[in-house]
Amino acid sequence: MVTDINDTSCDVVQIVTSSGRRITANSSLLASASLVLERMLQLEKQKQRRNEESKKITGIKIRILGVPHEAVVAFVRSLQSRSMIEEDVEKYGMHLLVLSHVYQASWLKRTCEMMLANLLTTETILDVLQLSRLCDAQRLHLRCLKFIIKDFAAVQDTDAWRFMQENDPWLELDILQFMDETDLKRKRQRRRRATRQVYLELNEVMDCLGHICEEGCTEVGPMDRAPAHSPCDKFETCRGIQLLIRHFASCHKKSCMRCRRMWQLLRLHSALCDQTASCKVPLCMQFKVKAEQMQEKSEAGKWDLLVSKMKVVKVMSLLVKKMKEGGEHSMSLKL
Numbered sequence: 059m060v061t062d063i064n065d066t067s068c069d070v071v072q073i074v075t076s077s078g079r080r081i082t083a084n085s086s087l088l089a090s091a092s093l094v095l096e097r098m099l100q101l102e103k104q105k106q107r108r109n110e111e112s113k114k115i116t117g118i119k120i121r122i123l124g125v126p127h128e129a130v131v132a133f134v135r136s137l138q139s140r141s142m143i144e145e146d147v148e149k150y151g152m153h154l155l156v157l158s159h160v161y162q163a164s165w166l167k168r169t170c171e172m173m174l175a176n177l178l179t180t181e182t183i184l185d186v187l188q189l190s191r192l193c194d195a196q197r198l199h200l201r202c203l204k205f206i207i208k209d210f211a212a213v214q215d216t217d218a219w220r221f222m223q224e225n226d227p228w229l230e231l232d233i234l235q236f237m238d239e240t241d242l243k244r245k246r247q248r249r250r251r252a253t254r255q256v257y258l259e260l261n262e263v264m265d266c267l268g269h270i271c272e273e274g275c276t277e278v279g280p281m282d283r284a285p286a287h288s289p290c291d292k293f294e295t296c297r298g299i300q301l302l303i304r305h306f307a308s309c310h311k312k313s314c315m316r317c318r319r320m321w322q323l324l325r326l327h328s329a330l331c332d333q334t335a336s337c338k339v340p341l342c343m344q345f346k347v348k349a350e351q352m353q354e355k356s357e358a359g360k361w362d363l364l365v366s367k368m369k370v371v372k373v374m375s376l377l378v379k380k381m382k383e384g385g386e387h388s389m390s391l392k393l
Contacts, residue, residue: 071099072119073134075127083134085118091137093162095120122157129153136166147173152189159193171198178205184218188229203236210237257371259295260326264368266296267327270303271339278303280338299323329365330372 071085089096102118122130132146133154147154151174158167174186175198183205190199206213213219223230269290270278276289278300290296306320328345331337 070118071102073130074119074121074123075130076123076125077127079127080119081131081134084138087138088134091140091163091166095137095161125153125157126150129157133157133166137163140165142166142169142173144173148177151177152186155189155193155195155198159195167193167195168197171195171201174198175201178202180209180212180216181218183213184216184222184229187233188226191229203233206233207237207240254371257367258375261368261371261375262292262295263299263323264327264330264372266290266292266299267323268339270296270299275300277301326365326368330368 069085071083071088073081073083075081085099089099098120099118102120106118122133129150132143132150136142136146136154142154147170151170155167155170155174157163158170171190178186178201183202187199187202187206189195190202266275269275269292271280274280275296276293277297302316302320302323305316309317311317324339324341325345327339328342329349331339331342331346337343
C-alpha cells in the first residue's frame with residue numbers, strides 16, 4: 059500500500075547533519091516555516107510514493123550540511139517553535155542567518171538580523187558585514203556600516219581590518235564610500251537645517267514688522283497710537299527691527315546697507331501681505347504695484363522663489379502655533 063502524502067505517518071522527518079547525526083522533526087511545521095524545506099519534503103514524499111521499497115520507511119530523510127550539528131538543532135528548534143532563543147543567536151547567530159537565508163525562512167532571517175545587530179563588536183563586525191552582504195540582509199548590513207562609522211578608529215585597529223585590506227580591498231572601498239556618502243548627507247542636512255532656520259528667523263522678522271506697524275512696541279508704533287510700555291514675547295527680534303526702522307526714517311544715504319535691508323524687508327512683507335487695503339506697514343501697496351509692473355524676469359524669478367518659500371514657512375508656523383494652543387487648551391480642560 060502506498061503511503062499518502064498527507065498521512066500523519068509522513069509527518070516525521072529525519073534531518074541528517076554534517077556529523078552524521080540525525081534530528082527528528084515535524085515535517086508539517088518545517089514546511090510551513092521554510093519554502094525550500096517545503097519543496098524538499100514534497101519531492102521526498104513523491105519519491106517515497108513511487109518507490110516500492112519506501113513502504114517500509116516510516117520517515118523521510120533530508121540533509122542539512124555545512125554547519126555544526128548544534129546550529130542545525132537550533133535552526134530546527136526555531137522553525138518548529140516559531141521563536142528564537144537569544145542563547146542560540148549568541149552561539150550560532152551567523153550560522154542561523156545563513157540557514158534562514160538558504161532555506162528562505164523570512165521571519166527567522168529578520169529575527170536573526172535584529173538580534174545579531176545588538177551583538178556587534180569591533181572584533182566581529184567585519185565578519186558580520188561580509189555575511190550580511192552575501193545573505194542579502196540589508197537591515198543588518200546597514201547597521202554594520204553605521205557601527206563601523208561610529209567606532210571607526212577601534213575597528214581600524216583590529217586584525218580583521220588589516221586582513222580585509224590585504225584580501226578584500228573591494229569591501230574596504232565599499233565601507234569608505236559609505237562613510238563619504240554619509241558625511242555628505244550630514245553636510246546637506248546641516249545646510250538644510252541652517253536654511254530652514256534662516257527662513258524661520260525671517261518669518262519672525264515679518265511678524266515683528268507687522269506687530270510694530272499695527273500695534274506698536276516699546277519704541278516705535280503707528281501714528282495713531284503710542285508705543286507699548288511692556289516688551290513683546292519676541293522682543294529680541296523686535297528691538298532690532300525698531301532700531302532699523304528708526305535708522306531708516308532718519309537716514310538719506312542711497313548707499314546705506316541698513317536702509318537697503320529695510321527696503322528688502324518692506325518689499326518681502328508686501329509680497330506676503332494679504333491685507334492690501336487695511337495694511338499699516340509703510341509702502342505695502344506701492345511695492346505690490348511695482349511687483350505687477352516688474353519686467354526683469356530673472357530678478358522676478360529669484361524673488362518669487364523666496365516669496366514661495368516664505369509662504370510655506372508662514373503656513374507651517376501658523377500650524378505649529380495652533381497645535382501648541384490646542385495642546386495648552388486641552389491641558390487646561392483636563393486640569
